[in-house]
Amino acid sequence: MHETMIAQSLLATISTETAKQNAKPTCAKISCGILNAINDEILCFAFEAIAKGTACEGMKLEVEHKPMQGQCKNCNQVFDVELHRPQCPKCGSDQFDLLPDAPLVLEEIEFQTE
Amino acid sequence: MYKVNIGKKILSANEEYALKNSQFLTEHKKLCLNMISSPGSGKTTILTRTISELKDKIKIGVIEGDIQTDIDAERIRATEAPVVQINTNGACHLLAVQVNGALENLPVGDLDLIFIENVGNLVCPSAFELGETGKIAVLSVTEGDDKPAKYPAIFAKSKALLINKIDLLGAGVQVDFDIERVKADARKLNKGIELFLVSAKTGKGMTSWYEWLVKSVESL
Numbered sequence: 001m002h003e004t005m006i007a008q009s010l011l012a013t014i015s016t017e018t019a020k021q022n023a024k025p026t027c028a029k030i031s032c033g034i035l036n037a038i039n040d041e042i043l044c045f046a047f048e049a050i051a052k053g054t055a056c057e058g059m060k061l062e063v064e065h066k067p068m069q070g071q072c073k074n075c076n077q078v079f080d081v082e083l084h085r086p087q088c089p090k091c092g093s094d095q096f097d098l099l100p101d102a103p104l105v106l107e108e109i110e111f112q113t114e
Numbered sequence: 115m116y117k118v119n120i121g122k123k124i125l126s127a128n129e130e131y132a133l134k135n136s137q138f139l140t141e142h143k144k145l146c147l148n149m150i151s152s153p154g155s156g157k158t159t160i161l162t163r164t165i166s167e168l169k170d171k172i173k174i175g176v177i178e179g180d181i182q183t184d185i186d187a188e189r190i191r192a193t194e195a196p197v198v199q200i201n202t203n204g205a206c207h208l209l210a211v212q213v214n215g216a217l218e219n220l221p222v223g224d225l226d227l228i229f230i231e232n233v234g235n236l237v238c239p240s241a242f243e244l245g246e247t248g249k250i251a252v253l254s255v256t257e258g259d260d261k262p263a264k265y266p267a268i269f270a271k272s273k274a275l276l277i278n279k280i281d282l283l284g285a286g287v288q289v290d291f292d293i294e295r296v297k298a299d300a301r302k303l304n305k306g307i308e309l310f311l312v313s314a315k316t317g318k319g320m321t322s323w324y325e326w327l328v329k330s331v332e333s334l
């Protein structure tokens with residue numbers, strides 16, 4: 001299950017920042033393209049399990065899934081690709097190139113103030 | 115409460131190795147194809163037949179990814195092609211660092227084409243770049259014609275799709291599989307995807323796949 005591996009990388013990065021801030025982290029925001037095959041529940045469950053006993057114990061993860069993007073071959077418009085009926089919202093063409101999926105990014109961490 | 119902006123890629127360790135692999139393959143001018151499918155759709159059978167039938171035209175080496183055992187590597191070894199087995203010990207996909215190690219153990223200089231057979235799984239392997247030249251999806255007809263609609267990632271990212279086990283269609287066997295639906299759904303997200311209808315068992319349809327492989331090796 002690759003969510004466990006991702007949870008470990010996340011925990012490592014958050015722990016480093018937590019040591020720097022010397023504060024208690026409460027929430028981390030993550031974003032990723034939907035083709036990253038990440039299941040939020042499994043990721044949160046895995047994170048919760050490995051964060052036990054560390055400074056990150058009990059913190060929340062919020063995952064934002066970014067839609068796929070396409071670029072229209074007809075009018076060059078960049079648009080969010082709707083999986084069921086992918087087409088350009090500007091000119092209606094269904095001829096487009098799929099743009100690379102958004103990577104998995106740790107966007108921000110919230111810390112408690114004393 | 116206060117917020118700290120991080121903006122850091124999380125899978126960057128995998129991406130670094132993927133980049134190394136990709137640079138290595140470009141430098142050595144080698145084609146490397148990452149084969150992805152559900153368990154049992156016929157990846158190893160396609161590979162053994164392809165290696166044997168292209169023996170006089172291109173030299174193929176294989177990196178085998180499996181959760182456990184070296185059963186598939188043994189099947190490849192029987193064709194006399196060089197092969198390296200990776201066991202992921204439970205992980206649902208290969209990582210670029212594993213492929214990096216495997217490339218060191220293949221006689222890359224003697225090869226034209228390196229196949230990576232990923233762990234049998236239609237979802238996870240598509241999210242982990244290995245530095246390959248391209249991905250190849252395999253779908254066998256008994257898995258159902260709704261797979262490109264239900265598992266879009268791998269079909270969106272692949273250079274080619276092999277629809278395998280076509281010998282089971284209309285052979286007095288009951289299999290409901292609408293090839294046109296698969297083609298249409300795969301092309302919705304990926305206009306340029308190459309489609310090959312094959313039977314790795316009987317060899318039917320394999321010739322156009324071979325021609326595409328040879329052309330891809332030559333145009334590197």
Ligand SMILES: Nc1nc2c(ncn2[C@@H]2O[C@H](COP(=O)(O)OP(=O)(O)OP(=O)(O)O)[C@@H](O)[C@H]2O)c(=O)[nH]1
Pocket residue numbers: 151152153154155156157158159160186233234235278279280281282312313314315316
């Ligand atoms: N009828 C038929 N059977 C096939 C064909 N290709 C493969 N098979 C059979 O399907 C089964 C699985 O084939 P494999 O080549 O081991 O599949 P795989 O994708 O490598 O499987 P994993 O590595 O376990 O994911 C075997 O029993 C093959 O003989 C085909 O074209 N037609």
Ligand SMILES: [Mg+2]
Pocket residue numbers: 157158159186231
């Ligand atoms: Mg196999």
Ligand SMILES: [Zn+2]
Pocket residue numbers: 001002003206207238
């Ligand atoms: Zn997985």
Ligand SMILES: [Zn+2]
Pocket residue numbers: 072073074075076077088089090091092093
């Ligand atoms: Zn348009």
